[in-house]
Amino acid sequence: ATTLGAAAAQSSRYFGTAISAGKLSDSAYTTIANREFDMVTAENEMKLDATEPNQNQFNYTSGDRVANWATSNGKRLRGHTLAWHSQQPGWMQSMSGTALRNAMLNHVTQVATHYRGKVYAWDVVNEAFSDNGDGSRRDSNLQRTGNDWIEAAFRAARAADPGAKLCYNDYNIDNWSHAKTQAVYNLVRDFKARQVPIDCVGLQAHFNSGNPVPSNFSTTVSSFAALGVDVQITELDIQGSGTDQANKYRTVVNACLAVARCTGVTVWGVRDSDSWRASDTPLLFDGSGNKKAAYTAVLDALNGT
Numbered sequence: 390a391t392t393l394g395a396a397a398a399q400s401s402r403y404f405g406t407a408i409s410a411g412k413l414s415d416s417a418y419t420t421i422a423n424r425e426f427d428m429v430t431a432e433n434e435m436k437l438d439a440t441e442p443n444q445n446q447f448n449y450t451s452g453d454r455v456a457n458w459a460t461s462n463g464k465r466l467r468g469h470t471l472a473w474h475s476q477q478p479g480w481m482q483s484m485s486g487t488a489l490r491n492a493m494l495n496h497v498t499q500v501a502t503h504y505r506g507k508v509y510a511w512d513v514v515n516e517a518f519s520d521n522g523d524g525s526r527r528d529s530n531l532q533r534t535g536n537d538w539i540e541a542a543f544r545a546a547r548a549a550d551p552g553a554k555l556c557y558n559d560y561n562i563d564n565w566s567h568a569k570t571q572a573v574y575n576l577v578r579d580f581k582a583r584q585v586p587i588d589c590v591g592l593q594a595h596f597n598s599g600n601p602v603p604s605n606f607s608t609t610v611s612s613f614a615a616l617g618v619d620v621q622i623t624e625l626d627i628q629g630s631g632t633d634q635a636n637k638y639r640t641v642v643n644a645c646l647a648v649a650r651c652t653g654v655t656v657w658g659v660r661d662s663d664s665w666r667a668s669d670t671p672l673l674f675d676g677s678g679n680k681k682a683a684y685t686a687v688l689d690a691l692n693g694t
């Protein structure tokens with residue numbers, strides 16, 4: 390196959406990208422995005438601050454632009470994200486306790502209901518664990534509403550959209566030996582044991598020199614999958630250039646291809662210039678839209694060549 394989406398489809402996987410609503414009028418951007426990818430994540434447009442700028446006043450204008458672009462171009466949609474400590478609207482940032490818990494659950498219910506039937510998988514909860522190396526939860530206003538806030542969010546999402554796969558999504562859970570990875574693994578294992586609805590784990594996979602692709606990455610993918618959930622690589626980008634970057638991309642894609650329940654890979658933007666960290670040149674197309682060595686490595690891996 391000659392495109393990333395078609396190559397991934399040969400093994401019933403998808404290959405996606407983050408899409409920014411503000412770039413949908415850039416034809417160089419949409420030409421590549423439409424040609425290469427078959428799954429779309431809104432980079433910012435479905436987050437809490439975008440969708441509920443004032444309490445109980447929902448705004449789906451930008452989110453719908455991304456969703457409609459995906460639908461009209463025959464692509465599936467990943468929802469990102471329903472409950473997160475970051476990018477909360479101001480009114481939510483200052484809330485706490487039962488009022489915040491109820492506001493969070495209302496947000497999950499309303500947004501998942503709006504997009505019901507249109508979303509392949511939701512990142513229900515994003516980045517709920519800390520990076521301090523002890524496997525603890527991240528301190529946040531949501532965490533302070535009680536340790537059960539994550540499962541409450543998943544139950545509300547399932548009730549609102551029973552057809553969407555419900556994912557826990559995080560970064561720095563790529564290295565199997567890290568406490569944060571083990572903590573997320575234990576959360577998912579506990580949810581499966583207690584039949585809390587969870588269908589997938591998203592490994593964001595933002596890699597750079599300080600956070601390299603770990604040598605045990607494939608162990609992480611296969612270990613989560615062995616819990617009985619799908620695994621998706623949800624926000625892949627890798628700092629670098631040339632052959633070295635290409636080899637790292639190949640390693641990550643091959644780790645997914647080796648695990649039946651790793652169902653797809655999404656890169657976090659189209660061209661390097663579209664990236665949230667553009668100076669790292671972390672994506673598959675350069676700023677002029679040319680395919681990089683990393684692109685060829687990924688396409689070859691997906692084609693098994």
Ligand code: G3I
Pocket residue numbers: 432433475476515560593624665
């Ligand atoms: O839209 C405003 C614009 O009106 C304003 O002029 C400009 C000035 O700073 O800001 C614009 O908003 C920015 C937005 O991106 C759109 O470009 C925000 O400041 C900026 O904070 C926001 O950054 C996003 C970041 O999440 C926020 O947390 C990045 O685009 C987005 O790529 C990034 O994505 C996250 C995932 O959601 C979760 N995992 C990590 C990943 C990378 O940080």
